[in-house]
Amino acid sequence: MIKQKPKVAFYWCASCGGCEETVVDLNAAILDVADAVDIVLWPVALDFKYHHIEALKDGDIAVSFINGAIRTNEQAHISKLLRQKSGLVVAFGSCAHTGGIPGLANLTSREEIFRTSFHESPTVVNASGTVPQEDSLADGMPVRLPAFWEEVHTLDQWIDVDYYIPGCPPPPALVLSAVTAILEGKLPEKGSVLAPAKALCDTCPRRKTKSENTKITKIHRPHEIIADPEICFLEQGIICCGPATRSGCGEVCINGNMPCTGCFGPPPGVIDQGAKLISAISSLFNAKTKEEAMEMARQVVDPAGTFHRYTVPSSLLGCRIHKKAAMPADGRMDREAA
Amino acid sequence: MGAVPASLLAPAAPLRLGISPITNFGWRFRRCSVTDVKLLTFVCNWCSYGGADTAGGLKLECPPGVRLVRVMCSGRVDAQLILEGFRSGADGVLVLGCHPGDCHYKEGNYVAQKRAPLLARMLEQFGIERERFRIDWVSAGEGERFSKVVNAMYDNVARLGPLELVDRKVEGSMR
Ligand code: SF4
Ligand code: SF4
Ligand code: SF4
Numbered sequence: 001m002i003k004q005k006p007k008v009a010f011y012w013c014a015s016c017g018g019c020e021e022t023v024v025d026l027n028a029a030i031l032d033v034a035d036a037v038d039i040v041l042w043p044v045a046l047d048f049k050y051h052h053i054e055a056l057k058d059g060d061i062a063v064s065f066i067n068g069a070i071r072t073n074e075q076a077h078i079s080k081l082l083r084q085k086s087g088l089v090v091a092f093g094s095c096a097h098t099g100g101i102p103g104l105a106n107l108t109s110r111e112e113i114f115r116t117s118f119h120e121s122p123t124v125v126n127a128s129g130t131v132p133q134e135d136s137l138a139d140g141m142p143v144r145l146p147a148f149w150e151e152v153h154t155l156d157q158w159i160d161v162d163y164y165i166p167g168c169p170p171p172p173a174l175v176l177s178a179v180t181a182i183l184e185g186k187l188p189e190k191g192s193v194l195a196p197a198k199a200l201c202d203t204c205p206r207r208k209t210k211s212e213n214t215k216i217t218k219i220h221r222p223h224e225i226i227a228d229p230e231i232c233f234l235e236q237g238i239i240c241c242g243p244a245t246r247s248g249c250g251e252v253c254i255n256g257n258m259p260c261t262g263c264f265g266p267p268p269g270v271i272d273q274g275a276k277l278i279s280a281i282s283s284l285f286n287a288k289t290k291e292e293a294m295e296m297a298r299q300v301v302d303p304a305g306t307f308h309r310y311t312v313p314s315s316l317l318g319c320r321i322h323k324k325a326a327m328p329a330d331g332r333m334d335r336e337a338a
Numbered sequence: 339m340g341a342v343p344a345s346l347l348a349p350a351a352p353l354r355l356g357i358s359p360i361t362n363f364g365w366r367f368r369r370c371s372v373t374d375v376k377l378l379t380f381v382c383n384w385c386s387y388g389g390a391d392t393a394g395g396l397k398l399e400c401p402p403g404v405r406l407v408r409v410m411c412s413g414r415v416d417a418q419l420i421l422e423g424f425r426s427g428a429d430g431v432l433v434l435g436c437h438p439g440d441c442h443y444k445e446g447n448y449v450a451q452k453r454a455p456l457l458a459r460m461l462e463q464f465g466i467e468r469e470r471f472r473i474d475w476v477s478a479g480e481g482e483r484f485s486k487v488v489n490a491m492y493d494n495v496a497r498l499g500p501l502e503l504v505d506r507k508v509e510g511s512m513r
Contacts, residue, residue: 107463151504275417278460282453288438290451297455304463316421319504321465 006062006183009041009053009082010092013075014102014152015068019093020044022169023065029176036183037062041082050078053085061086063182065165069095069102069313070153074146083159088182090194092175094168096155097193098265098273099313101168103152106312106319107304110150154314164193168263168310171249195248199267200260203247206232215286219299222258233259234284239306244276263310272316274308281307363394367402368489374403375500377492378428380415381408381476384442386434388478398485401492403429411435412473413446417457420471425503430470430495432488437475447475469494470501 012020024045026033040061041048053061064086070076083089094100105113118124118131136143155161165178178194181187188194201207210232220237227233233240233254241262242254253260266273285296300306308315381387387408393400405428409415412435423431433454435447454473461471472491476484 270418272418272421274460275421275457278457279416279418279453282456283449285452287452288448290455293452294455296452297459300456300459302463303456303460307460316418316425317464317466317503320463321501321503 005036005038007040007056007060008037009061009064009086010039010044011041011064011066011078011082012044013066013068013079013096013155014071015093015095016101017044018169019067019095022093022172022175025172026176027172029172033176033179050081053078053081056085058084059087063088063090065090065092066155067092067096067169069099070155070158071102071105071149071151072146073149076158079155079159088162089155089159090178090182091155091161091164093170094166094263094265094310096161097164097166097314098311099152099154099315100310103154103311103313104305104309105152108320110148151319152313157313162190163187166193166195166246166264167249171252173250174248193246193265193268195246195264197268198247200242200245200247200249200251200254200264204232204242204251204254206230206254209235211235214284216281216284216296217286219296221301227257227259229257234281239281239300241273241277241307241309243280244270244273261309262307265310273311274304274315277307278303363390363400364397365394365400366397368399370401370403370496374401375429375492375495375498376403376405376427377401377430377432377488377495378405378407378423378426379432379434379488380412380419381406382412382435382442382447383408383410385436385440385478386412386476386484389434389476389480389484392479392481393484393488394481396481396485398481400485400488401496403496404488404492411441411443411446411450413441413443413449415450417453420457424466424470424501429498429501430472430491432471432491433473434476434484434487435473437477440477466501467498469498 010020010023023030039046040056041053061082064082066079066082066089068075070079091097095102099106114131118126119129132145134145134147163178165175167174174195181194196203201210209230214235216234216237218237219239222238225236225238227236227238238259240259242260244266245260245262246264246267249264262273262277266276270276282297285293287293287296304312312319381390390406412433415433420431420433433450435450436442438447438451441447450473454471458468458471462468474487476487
């Protein structure tokens with residue numbers, strides 16, 4: 001008798017496609033995975049319809065890997081559907097995990113994004129001032145587009161998530177070990193991040209060059225100087241997010257002589273990665289007076305974007321304050337099954 | 339130590355980091371309207387807590403919206419704690435430490451001083467006005483100064499009104 005293979009779904013929400021690329025980057029290993037599982041949904045690579053998923057029994061899909069943040073009601077609807085149909089839901093990549101790069105949009109507003117994208121951007125010619133509408137007519141036929149929410153959310157702010165694979169994107173080795181653990185049923189407790197518990201500085205090859213009392217007198221942005229490839233970035237006055245970032249990426253940026261920007265999210269015990277980084281980095285400033293402290297702070301061009309680069313939606317503040325929550329009460333899509 | 343209004347004993351939303359507000363001073367509470375804002379004030383154990391106590395002893399005025407949290411050092415109040423304060427319902431956060439040079443741990447208040455402007459810039463990017471976060475120095479004997487700093491900051495925050503953070507819990511979600 002042929003044993004039924006576990007069903008697996010891959011889905012993307014507010015995503016750049018990089019997470020999908022990682023899955024493809026598994027190279028030959030993906031064939032083993034594809035051999036062991038039955039892929040029921042993978043919009044980037046295979047043609048399936050949502051009603052195929054709707055037709056499945058609840059819990060029929062063994063694992064759904066969902067990447068990208070949640071910003072439209074379509075994304076909310078499909079992730080909710082996948083939650084209902086899946087035994088496990090894995091938030092894949094930093095967008096799904098902590099909000100990621102699309103989450104930076106929470107520092108601005110939907111209105112400003114639309115204004116920039118459809119009116120003010122120098123590459124846009126839009127004499128009639130057209131802006132996408134949720135409902136419109138095309139040749140007399142009604143067209144409905146997903147609603148673009150005021151705010152970006154992490155996956156677990158919308159549905160229950162079982163596990164998290166961090167990274168922007170997660171490195172293939174980590175994905176493979178996580179997938180293997182899932183297939184073999186060797187999983188840690190629910191809610192775990194499937195990556196090591198140490199901070200990046202603990203595993204960094206430059207760790208020994210980080211002195212006990214570093215003093216930064218001038219902050220250099222990576223493009224402004226050529227960094228010494230052996231010495232800790234912070235020692236060189238280049239902001240590195242290693243002190244409050246989870247390890248597990250293989251220090252790829254550091255090995256490429258670029259500082260860590262924090263894509264693996266906070267290590268265990270840290271609630272707000274950006275705030276921890278502010279504390280960690282500012283303590284290294286060589287500043288005795290208030291004026292000196294202000295001058296050092298001024299040199300950090302974009303504090304929120306630097307320290308909360310991947311975590312605005314999951315941070316303690318979550319988004320800029322000028323707006324009220326504009327999330328619809330439920331993410332249902334009034335669209336007939338496509 | 340006089341009777342303390344019940345409103346002062348517990349913050350509106352519980353602080354989650356294992357810190358509890360302490361309030362047994364003899365302040366005279368200022369008359370304020372019911373819509374008052376809350377000012378979370380961290381006081382260091384060695385100087386500013388004493389300053390608050392002295393203010394109480396002198397029966398100086400204090401707005402009832404002030405919530406005091408005693409910490410061992412202003413340097414211990416890391417940025418995460420301040421954000422947690424805002425998230426927990428504070429409309430303003432004030433950190434009070436020993437004057438520069440007087441820190442019980444030598445450098446703690448300098449660490450706090452270095453952190454403040456960077457954090458303030460980040461808060462502004464999140465739409466939290468500069469007046470809602472401040473760090474200052476109050477020694478144990480400076481009851482008057484404590485009262486002045488707290489009242490001035492409180493008035494600034496009250497002028498801005500309540501801080502309305504967007505609730506991160508999504509309605510209709512399965513959590
Ligand atoms: S986590 Fe990074 S790679 Fe993955 S979708 Fe988000 S931005 Fe792209
Ligand atoms: S700060 Fe960056 S370069 Fe320095 S030890 Fe940590 S991860 Fe390595
Ligand atoms: S070094 Fe930092 S930014 Fe680079 S991959 Fe690792 S965690 Fe991500």
